[in-house]
Amino acid sequence: MKLFIDTANIEDIREMASYGIVAGVTTNPSLIAREGRKLEDVIKEIVSLVNGPISAEVTEGKCEDMVAEARVLVKIHKNIVIKLPMTWDGIKACKILTDEGIKTNVTLCFSVSQAVLAMEAGATYVSPFMGRLDDAGMDSERLIEDIATVRDNFGYKTQIISASIRSLHHIEVAALAGSDVATIPYAVFKKMIEHPLTTAGLKIFADAAKK
Secondary structure (H helix, E strand, O other), rough: OOEEEEEHHHHHHHHHHOOOOEEEOOOOHHHHHHOOOHHHHHHHHOOOOOOEEEEEEOOOHHHHHHHHHHHHHHOOOOEEEEEOOHHHHHHHHHHHHHHHOEEEEEEEOHHHHHHOOOHOOOOOOOEEEEEHHHHHHHHHHHHHHHHHHHHHHHOOOEEEEEEEOOHHHHHHHHHHOOEEEOOOOOOOHHHHHOOHHHHHHHHHHHHHHHH
16 A cells, blocks of 8 residues: 655655655645645645655636646646546546546545546546544445445556545555555654554663663
């Protein structure tokens, strides 16, 4: 499973990219807004740090408006992936952009039927939201498993990005359920290396080295 970082904070991306394990970046309007910068400026800086898929989200609206915005964004860099909403206009835009050879990520997926729409439209990625599913009392693990089953049964090429990850448990579930990618917030990413037995073992080694 590939690891993406879900943020628009340049310093966080720079730090995590330095470890050599970040394969891509996902952003959204709220993450961009936190940085107080223009979308294009942030994306240009991100592509200089991570050589992988960079999801840039268009403004939700009419198909023609999203397609026009997407065509501008993809000119920034060859690694740009256009993030589209799970709406009928978003699906229509996905099909148009796919036919033009532009990579897409259909986001806010909460059901198998929605995922099938994205896959039929040729989406490069579809993003089920684990945290929000769990908040609604639904089974995010089952959804990822079911999407992967449908994808494999019918030969779709769409990859699954597990999003809305809030804990290490979500990462483990995504990996075991068959997700191709987990896009992880910085704070959760930093916890991945932690385990109490590791901490205890390091202390033993350090104490032994002093002796």
